[in-house]
Amino acid sequence: MFWDLYQHSQIRSNSQHADKALRAAERTAKQTESMHEKLESKIESLALTCQAMFEMLEARGGFTKEMLAEKMEEIDLRDGKLDGRMSPAKKSCVRCGRRTLKTRSNCLYCGGDCEPE
Ligand SMILES: [Zn+2]
Structure with missing residues (x-):
């Protein structure tokens, strides 16, 4: 019982x-x-x-898709990686570990504090 x-x-x-x-x-x-x-x-x-x-x-006039592609590649390579994206500096979230833009004061996903990498 x-x-x-x-x-x-x-x-x-x-x-x-x-x-x-x-x-x-x-x-x-x-x-x-x-x-x-x-x-x-x-x-x-x-x-x-x-x-x-x-x-x-x-x-x-004077601008072509090829020129655009060339400029995109040049900008893409500024971070050392040709990956089809710009990779600005990031920070890691203390709470969930995800990476978020350096310009954010807190995590995009959980709102936690972020530390620079
Ligand atoms: Zn987070």
Whole structure:
């Protein structure tokens, strides 16, 4: 009898912990989805800006897609790696370990403090 009460108490406690963890996971998923949508929106806006800038330069004459590709490669190589991206200095998050831009004061993913690499 006493053992049964103890077991029920443990089951209830574990169930509450599981519910709490589930709610925390749902909150994190919503935050991640929101961040994803914001980033996607920024990327689309940047792509539109780049396209408009290139078309304006191309229309003025003297600029070609090959010149653009050459300049992109030159900029890409400034960090020593030809990887199709610019790699500005980054910091590591103390809490989750992810890397984030040096210009951010806290982690993009969890909000934790970041230390320069
Ligand atoms: Zn973090």
